Amino acid sequence: MDGHNAAGVADVVKVHGRGDTAVRALDRVSLDLLAHRFTAIMGPSGSGKSTLMHCLAGLDTVDSGRIRIGQTELTGLSDAALTRLRRDRIGFVFQSFNLLPTMTAEENILLGLRLARRAPDRAWFTSVVDALGLRSRLRHKPGELSGGQQQRVACARALVGRPDVVFADEPTGSLDSRSGAEVLGFLRTSVRELGQTVVMVTHDPVAASYADRGVLLADGRIAAHLERPTAETVLAALTRLEA
Numbered sequence: 001m002d003g004h005n006a007a008g009v010a011d012v013v014k015v016h017g018r019g020d021t022a023v024r025a026l027d028r029v030s031l032d033l034l035a036h037r038f039t040a041i042m043g044p045s046g047s048g049k050s051t052l053m054h055c056l057a058g059l060d061t062v063d064s065g066r067i068r069i070g071q072t073e074l075t076g077l078s079d080a081a082l083t084r085l086r087r088d089r090i091g092f093v094f095q096s097f098n099l100l101p102t103m104t105a106e107e108n109i110l111l112g113l114r115l116a117r118r119a120p121d122r123a124w125f126t127s128v129v130d131a132l133g134l135r136s137r138l139r140h141k142p143g144e145l146s147g148g149q150q151q152r153v154a155c156a157r158a159l160v161g162r163p164d165v166v167f168a169d170e171p172t173g174s175l176d177s178r179s180g181a182e183v184l185g186f187l188r189t190s191v192r193e194l195g196q197t198v199v200m201v202t203h204d205p206v207a208a209s210y211a212d213r214g215v216l217l218a219d220g221r222i223a224a225h226l227e228r229p230t231a232e233t234v235l236a237a238l239t240r241l242e243a
């Protein structure tokens, strides 16, 4: 499947609010997200990063343009169909982990599949858990885990259903730099060795340097693409934008 698009937006316009206070958060944005790649979406505060991710993930509607996950066109799907698509084909990692405190790590990881009445693929579950170094932590509850471990559980939860795309929204925003580096290293491993597709929104040029590709937004438009970004090239591109 190399070279295929896991998702994409074409000519998307998204306006928040109305009248005098209307904000054109996305202004005719087109972007293809290659399968089996790690893409970082960056840009100044208010440039439209979260809006783009929410529209891509079917969490928000668009005013015009098209959105695709795999071969499925999102625009026009019913709410129920969108909910199913998110459940079955998209994984999410949030800044705040969002684990259920009364469940063990393993129960948290498998909850989505259980709700979808899908049987877990045990071999895949083991590969994900081992890649994340979570084998000895599966019976722990979130309160008994460090922030970095909790975020690794959240990554396992996002990946266990083999989604078409994992969307990670500032996944290292609540972590110290060492735990953040572990989570980013795992996201990269999940792409390179487990064949997943990851799209991450981040403010952090170092986090972006783990990605294969950077997309820079400014004022609701794509301002630049960076192949194999480094912290230095990202910082330079962001500085140029703000100049």
Ligand SMILES: Nc1ncnc2c1ncn2[C@@H]1O[C@H](COP(=O)(O)OP(=O)(O)OP(=O)(O)O)[C@@H](O)[C@H]1O
Pocket (backbone or CB within 6 Å): 016, 017, 023, 024, 025, 043, 044, 045, 046, 047, 048, 049, 050, 051, 052
């Ligand atoms: N629900 C909303 N109602 C009105 N305006 C909104 C809403 N959500 C976002 N906006 C505006 O749309 C623009 C893009 O916001 P968005 O949150 O996508 O940017 P961002 O790049 O993710 O910012 P940040 O890095 O600060 O999270 C901003 O001007 C923001 O104020």
